[in-house]
Amino acid sequence: MADILIIDDEKAIRKTLTEILTFEGYKIDEASDGEEGLKKFKEKTFDLVLCDIKMPKMDGIEFLEKAGEVNADVPIIMISGHGNIETAVEAVKKGAYDYISKPPDLNRLLITIRNAMDKSTLVLETKVLKRKVSKVQEMIGESSPIKKIKETIEKVAPTDARILITGDNGVGKELVARWIHEKSNRASAPIVEVNCAAIPSELIESELFGHEKGSFTSAIKQRIGKFETANGGTLFLDEIGDMSANAQAKVLRALQEGKITRVGAEKDISVDVRVIAATNKDLLKEVEEKNFRLDLYHRLSVILIHVPSLNERRDDIPMLIDKFLEDICSDYGITQKPIDDDAIKLLQEYDWTGNIRELRNVVERLVILSGKNITTEDVKSYVMPK
Numbered sequence: 001m002a003d004i005l006i007i008d009d010e011k012a013i014r015k016t017l018t019e020i021l022t023f024e025g026y027k028i029d030e031a032s033d034g035e036e037g038l039k040k041f042k043e044k045t046f047d048l049v050l051c052d053i054k055m056p057k058m059d060g061i062e063f064l065e066k067a068g069e070v071n072a073d074v075p076i077i078m079i080s081g082h083g084n085i086e087t088a089v090e091a092v093k094k095g096a097y098d099y100i101s102k103p104p105d106l107n108r109l110l111i112t113i114r115n116a117m118d119k120s121t122l123v124l125e126t127k128v129l130k131r132k133v134s135k136v137q138e139m140i141g142e143s144s145p146i147k148k149i150k151e152t153i154e155k156v157a158p159t160d161a162r163i164l165i166t167g168d169n170g171v172g173k174e175l176v177a178r179w180i181h182e183k184s185n186r187a188s189a190p191i192v193e194v195n196c197a198a199i200p201s202e203l204i205e206s207e208l209f210g211h212e213k214g215s216f217t218s219a220i221k222q223r224i225g226k227f228e229t230a231n232g233g234t235l236f237l238d239e240i241g242d243m244s245a246n247a248q249a250k251v252l253r254a255l256q257e258g259k260i261t262r263v264g265a266e267k268d269i270s271v272d273v274r275v276i277a278a279t280n281k282d283l284l285k286e287v288e289e290k291n292f293r294l295d296l297y298h299r300l301s302v303i304l305i306h307v308p309s310l311n312e313r314r315d316d317i318p319m320l321i322d323k324f325l326e327d328i329c330s331d332y333g334i335t336q337k338p339i340d341d342d343a344i345k346l347l348q349e350y351d352w353t354g355n356i357r358e359l360r361n362v363v364e365r366l367v368i369l370s371g372k373n374i375t376t377e378d379v380k381s382y383v384m385p386k
Contacts, residue, residue: 002047002117005029007037007063008079009055013102017050024110034058041067043372045334046074048116053080053087061094068095071335075116079104120333139172139179140323141316145308149176156303157183162255164300165278167307170355173278174238176307181234186274189233192226196247197239204247206263209254215264227260227271234274240300241281241292251275252296275300310352310359317348320356324363337367339374346379 004026008014011032018028029044031037035057041049049067053060060078067076078091081102088099097116100109139150156163157180165173174193181191199207206216210225226235237243243251254260255275259268277300286292310317321344329336352358362383370378 001025001027003027003029003044004113005031005037005040005046005049007031007034007049007055007060008052009033010052013052020106021113026113034060034063038063038066038070041074042070042335045071047120048113049074049076050113051076051078053078053091061091064091064094064096073120073333075120077112077116137175137178138323139175140320141313142319143308143313143315145313146316149305149307152303152305153179153183156180158185160274161302162274162300163276163303163305164283164297165276165305165307166283167278167280168309168355169280170357171307171309172356173280173307174236176305177234177236177238177276177278180276181236181274184234184274186233190230191234191236192230193236193238194226195238197242201244201247204244205250208247209250209260209262211263212265215262219264222262225260225262227254227273228269230273231271232273234276237275237277239279240277241279241283241286245293248293248296252293252299255296255299310355314348317359318344320359321347321363324360325367328360328364328367332367334367337370337372337374339366340376342376343374343379346376347383350383 004021006014006017006021006028007030008017009032014030014032018030021028029040029046031040033055034051037049037051038058051060051063058066060080064076064078067074072095075097076095078088078096078099079102080087080099091099097119098112100112139146141147153176163177163180165176167173177193178191181187194207196204206219206223206225208225208227210223210228211219213219213222237251250260254271254273258272259270261268283292283297283301287294287297321339325336325339347359347362354361365382366374366378369382
């Protein structure tokens, strides 16, 4: 059920519009002037506003300007019995969705409201999709470790040097890999990700190198592997410490010779791929325990980048919270919720075992469960263990 705010100094008009729109299934709030309307607009997220132009205290044009500063995505339809073409043009120029004269034609009003809602939904969906398909997210933080990573990326990205990214789960190793690709000479080509831990050992070779039809029981057709898919671009091997011994040997050959062989094939295929690997394991310890090849480790670790845990970069937490609040509230189509300074300090002191991923989940939880703003009580209730 959509929420509509009606702002009009004429009580009879408000009552009539409320009855009509309630019957149509909308949830209605009323305000008798622009000042009261702006207060309600700031306190609650509305899907649409119907606003008179000539009102005491604050007129409709002033409300329109101030509402746009609070949330420019909410469509505002101006209604006035005193209007003319100049007023209508001014209202639309200042961001109004449409302008309707009093007394409003009922059919036109309902169609305008429906169209405005549809446009608002499309705007929100487009924002979400743009964020999802954007090439690379922003790397947030000004702490010393993050500055060092950014400086390293600037130096190594334009080269074809292989890079090994280390760090705990959830710290943002994939983001670092994507930044390297984005700033490289291969940015126009694809970056292809393989999560080595998520693929069964018996299938990892087929995933990486492809296979020929009939090469094994379930190989009913030819498959192109990730190395070929990433040709000319970047191959990101996430959680490489979990790769099987056989696959390690073939990856080593691909790095040494720039050639791969599909499973079940005899012909070599040349590939031009930059490999970036990542792991949450101590690979040298894995080498000692005979779980990882030392020669592959040296091939992969031309450049080493360690991504610190969130507990090691607590100074960045306020910036991260602001960014997550902006993104999450935008995705939900609501005004960004303010968070108290004391609540931020409490979150800075928290033990972030899940790192950046956990922080984002916590911010989303606070957005959903908290009131008008996020307080220390919200953090204690919804984040801190009992």
